[in-house]
Amino acid sequence: GDSVTQMEGPVTLSEEAFLTINCTYTATGYPSLFWYVQYPGEGLQLLLKATKADDKGSNKGFEATYRKETTSFHLEKGSVQVSDSAVYFCALSHFSGGYNKLIFGAGTRLAVHP
């Protein structure tokens, strides 16, 4: 079945460091791909998405490119801030039974230190 695999955390970085969180997926068809972020004490919120191959999603300095050839959607940011500390979830859309649901990876915790 469809699935998402993320790199294990925690990822610990100093402020202004470069961030990469790897995400690969297995899916039938052509899913949309998402990154969700969960800040401490808050609900998950959409960070960015890409709906077709070679699309790049971007938001708040984060980017991810939908790579069909490598079935990947790696999250990157050039210079992280302490406020980026959160848990990041990669997800894909799965259409079945007449509706879409999201299938999530295990999440990667990011801790950014000053």
Add this chain to the structure above:
Amino acid sequence: GAGVSQSPSNKVTEKGKDVELRCDPISGHTALYWYRQSLGQGLEFLIYFQGNSAPDKSGLPSDRFSAERTGGSVSTLTIQRTQQEDSAVYLCASSLEGQGIATNEKLFFGSGTQLSVL
């Protein structure tokens, strides 16, 4: 309200007791999802409601789990005879219709209920 509201935010219960978790979706949202977030695991889909249609219960892990949605709005997830492996964060999410979340529709999550079974 402005967002998806879940209650209680924390619930501690004894093994074997029943618990009820509540979700108030965003007003007007017809699609409602329940997910479970266990330590070290991804978000596990549990159940989906869309309007007055029969729910998709395919993700419920056992017959101890059930959910209902009254009047197409508030949803209650019930876990009977809780076990320690039920300990997790239970997340509720809603969207306007559900079909569009792969493209232009946003999925909004609540802050979750942390369930601890002793």
